Amino acid sequence: MSPRLGSEGTEAPLRVGLLGLGTVGRAVAEALLDAGWCDGVRRRGGRALQLVAVGARDPGRSRGLGMPASVEASSDLDAVVARPDLDVVVELLGGLDPAERLLRSALERGRGVVTANKALLAARGASLERLARWTGAPLRFEAAVGGGIPILTPLVRDLAATQIRSVSGIVNGTTNHILTAMTRDGVAYPDAVVDAQRLGFAEADPSADVEGLDAAAKSAILARLAFGVWLDPEAIPRGSSAGEDAAPGITGVTPQAILAAGDRGFVIKLVGRAEQSADGTVSAWVAPVAVARSSPMGSTDGVTNIIEIEADRVGRLWFRGPGAGGPATSSAVLADLLALARGEGATWGALPEAPPAAVSAKGWSGPWLDLKVDPGRSRFPLLAGPPA
Numbered sequence: 435m436s437p438r439l440g441s442e443g444t445e446a447p448l449r450v451g452l453l454g455l456g457t458v459g460r461a462v463a464e465a466l467l468d469a470g471w472c473d474g475v476r477r478r479g480g481r482a483l484q485l486v487a488v489g490a491r492d493p494g495r496s497r498g499l500g501m502p503a504s505v506e507a508s509s510d511l512d513a514v515v516a517r518p519d520l521d522v523v524v525e526l527l528g529g530l531d532p533a534e535r536l537l538r539s540a541l542e543r544g545r546g547v548v549t550a551n552k553a554l555l556a557a558r559g560a561s562l563e564r565l566a567r568w569t570g571a572p573l574r575f576e577a578a579v580g581g582g583i584p585i586l587t588p589l590v591r592d593l594a595a596t597q598i599r600s601v602s603g604i605v606n607g608t609t610n611h612i613l614t615a616m617t618r619d620g621v622a623y624p625d626a627v628v629d630a631q632r633l634g635f636a637e638a639d640p641s642a643d644v645e646g647l648d649a650a651a652k653s654a655i656l657a658r659l660a661f662g663v664w665l666d667p668e669a670i671p672r673g674s675s676a677g678e679d680a681a682p683g684i685t686g687v688t689p690q691a692i693l694a695a696g697d698r699g700f701v702i703k704l705v706g707r708a709e710q711s712a713d714g715t716v717s718a719w720v721a722p723v724a725v726a727r728s729s730p731m732g733s734t735d736g737v738t739n740i741i742e743i744e745a746d747r748v749g750r751l752w753f754r755g756p757g758a759g760g761p762a763t764s765s766a767v768l769a770d771l772l773a774l775a776r777g778e779g780a781t782w783g784a785l786p787e788a789p790p791a792a793v794s795a796k797g798w799s800g801p802w803l804d805l806k807v808d809p810g811r812s813r814f815p816l817l818a819g820p821p822a
């Protein structure tokens with residue numbers, strides 16, 4: 435029987451099984467196989483971390499990692515999760531299938547789980563939370579939003595004394611890179627997408643990013659921790675600047691609109707927002723918005739992410755940093771592993787269980803930036819006021 439997670443007084447290492455050797459998975463494996471890194475974090479407290487198995491659909495992916503023979507490398511992901519000696523499964527496969535089956539299997543066995551899988555958490559969050567609470571297995575997912583930016587744990591722990599009103603963010607690096615290129619270099623949307631693909635930021639099929647699905651998933655996860663409900667990401671409205679019938683996200687943003695907004699001191703950003711009204715209802719949306727160039731959001735360019743919190747007592751807070759990439763995202767994954775090694779529980783901490791909830795239809799109630807540009811008209815929620 436494996437020792438209890440973080441049980442005090444035991445010196446047994448936390449035995450880790452890692453699923454997925456993509457950019458983030460490799461960065462996590464490299465750290466766990468680096469004796470110097472392991473010694474360094476060990477000195478800061480908690481049990482030692484020990485990588486015991488790595489599962490990747492393509493076993494060739496472990497090449498170059500210098501894995502010792504004591505670490506099992508397998509393409510049978512179910513067999514890795516079924517190992518009786520694991521304490522924690524780190525799921526970095528992404529997507530729903532087979533990640534959901536493997537993650538449930540780990541939770542059912544009482545293993546801790548660390549994941550960066552925003553699509554899975556957003557789509558199945560309520561039932562995964564229920565299962566984790568039922569089996570007592572801690573589920574941690576700091577890396578699912580904002581890559582290397584600590585945002586979920588601060589929402590739960592450090593802002594516990596505040597009443598959070600809204601959480602808004604540039605939470606998708608790909609679209610921010612595309613919009614930044616369109617703004618700085620005046621390139622058209624299709625050319626900026628091809629360039630982002632060439633640089634490895636955008637996927638071959640970029641629709642989840644450019645149509646706002648990825649930002650909707652991250653907004654649902656932020657809403658769970660800020661407002662205590664699981665919203666259905668597919669029910670989160672995804673707006674367009676080019677009218678209600680246009681494709682959502684940034685696909686309808688034109689260089690002409692960006693230029694006209696720029697003339698007035700604004701830049702266009704894709705933002706996901708969740709807010710809670712005084713009556714407790716939670717609304718959320720994703721849309722291209724106008725923000726003052728000089729604002730924290732307006733000056734967040736490239737693949738950088740930023741999350742703005744509005745809360746009583748503290749007013750506005752901004753969390754900005756690298757929202758993607760192997761090293762940055764591995765920082766959040768590894769910190770979750772260390773939290774388990776220190777006996778901390780799930781990302782939701784002591785919050786009560788969050789039920790699924792309908793997304794309130796309330797949209798943006800603030801001012802709009804209305805631009806008459808050729809072709810047609812572009813309209814953006816004006817999120818951060820005019821330049822001073």
Ligand code: HSE
Pocket residue numbers: 581605606607608609635643648757758759
């Ligand atoms: N496709 C995502 C982005 C990756 O561009 O932000 C990180 O979640």
